Amino acid sequence: MQTIDAPVVSCGALRSSDEGRRVTLNGWINRRRDHGGLIFIDLRDHEGITQVVFDPAQASFTDAEQLRSEDVVTVVGSVRRRPEGTINAKLGTGEIEIVVDTLVILNRSAVPPFPVNLDETVNENLRLEYRYLDLRRPRMQHNLRTRHKIIKSMRDFFDAHDFIEIETPLLIKSTPEGARDYLVPSRLFPGSFYALPQSPQLLKQLCMVSGFGRYMQIARCMRDEDLRADRQPEFTQVDVEMSFVSQEDVMEIMESCVRTVWRDVLHHDVPTFVRMTHQDAMRRFGSDKPDLRYGLELTDVSDLFAASDFVVFRTAIDAGGSVIGVRYPGGASLSRRDFDALTESAKRHGAKGMVWVALGADGVKSSAAKFISPELAAEIGNRCDAVTGDAFLLFADATELTRTVAGRMRVEIATKAGLRDPKVFAFAWVTDFPYLERDEATGLPVPAHHPFSSPGPGQWELIDSDPFAMRAQHYDMVLNGYELGSGSIRIHQAAQQRRIFAMLGMSDEQVEDRFGFFVRALEYGAPPHGGMALGIDRLVMLACGEEDLREVIAFPKNQAFRDVMMDAPSPVPGKLLRELYLTSTAPQAEDGR
């Protein structure tokens, strides 16, 4: 770059008060308007756009004629107030323009594969293949800069509260519990593997044993799980652990952190988080991560059908199940076809069927009109807070299943009714999770969270008599129907940890092999401790009003977990494999796809 005497300013900085200043601007050609005898250039950087004018009297005019979209230039010139009637109110810099005396074309651009200067929808894989161009667009600039501010705000918050950030290793030991590990073969120890961390869980607990009573880390985590829209193979967490604390202490600091971020970065005052138990969440919303931006709570109307002639509902109730209603605001105007589509959707969510009742101004309509008198419809409507013009949907089956189905339909209704406003942030804590779940395939107990969480006070007694009734000191932070993160008070005594492993069916040998180092650490004066991890990608996504994690990650994998820009994963030369003592058994290992 040549030396330039005029001060450098950003493309969003200049105002009419800068008139007469001689300045330097660096940026990309956002748009060119060539009038033949007069050329306007919109020069863009991440701060904004400034109009630059060339006329034929200037030496740079011939160079300006060559400029095309996305060329990179330096212009030196003076700030001029735009002539009367040519002010552009859409630009912050719209009152001025730059009259150029020097134009330096630093680099030309090939014709971009998609418009960089428009927020037009473009095939996502094309965006990802040319991610560096996609990231030039204002939306991505904004999202990543917001992400930076959020992470910085968190680090500042924890620093101010005496936490220290400790880096934990990426090459660790594989443990067969939980999600599938990403493995890294060891060249120096043939046949052995490191694993990439699914989270720094054990390491941060060891930091507690070491006396670092307040730990945090912006930690990368990797899980080799199946593809999902809302998932990336690697993701970022703000990971926190504290010694000598209660569940309340951890929740307080995490809530305070998030509220600080929302205040400082989004300038948004978040009220004290709503709290509810897991049991209540399931009963009222059919979900352990309820979206609290709207009501539409599930309503149990089993008693109204206890003596009904409606065999379907009666059967469910007699078998100990429930009939649950969900209000559909404005749903009375839906067509039969709409209700059929809802029914199909409910079946996909696991329902056996669905009964709809529309409370129209012209009377009650229902898919089960024979069994639901207008009086009964009115009574159910009343309980669901439905008014004329609304509809409600009824589901009947085993209670737990019915709640889950109704909970998913509640979200679907809210989506259709436009109740999911991305500008509204409804935070909540869900507490008192069950300690165990039943593995669907084997029927064996598996931890609902992880085996390092501690059962709550008084829960240990249930371990032999009724283990599935045990509650954990485990809490989830929920935002708008998304789980932002999970935390728990941990087990800090070796004997208790061994007891849990045993309950999960692990032999002493297995415990020693997989977690020996960890249980041993608990034997050396491990303090009581607990913590939490929040998913940064998800949190930033919601903060930015985005609906896809990839919109807040600089270089994400695509939906098939491929990096389409670098083309990864990809085959490697046989020499590399041999050094690692690996042989591929993949079909067509030559090209690897």
Place this chain on the structure above:
RNA sequence: GGCGCUGUAGCUCAGUUGGUUAGAGCGCCGCCCUGUCACGGCGGAGGUCAUGGGUUCGAGCCCCACCAGCGUCGCCA
């Protein structure tokens, strides 16, 4: 892995009942244009209709297979 939707120009899309030479806007190239800001005008280039097979006198359109993308469910202590 299951199910649903989509695949046509560089991008975003249209394409009727199966019928002659497959279109539009933006972008790109050339010429013209001194106050535009999504500048304007004239002209032009650009297509394996994802791929393979089938039905048909004739397929972008119908059928089968396959690939890719998108969504969703299974999975994610």
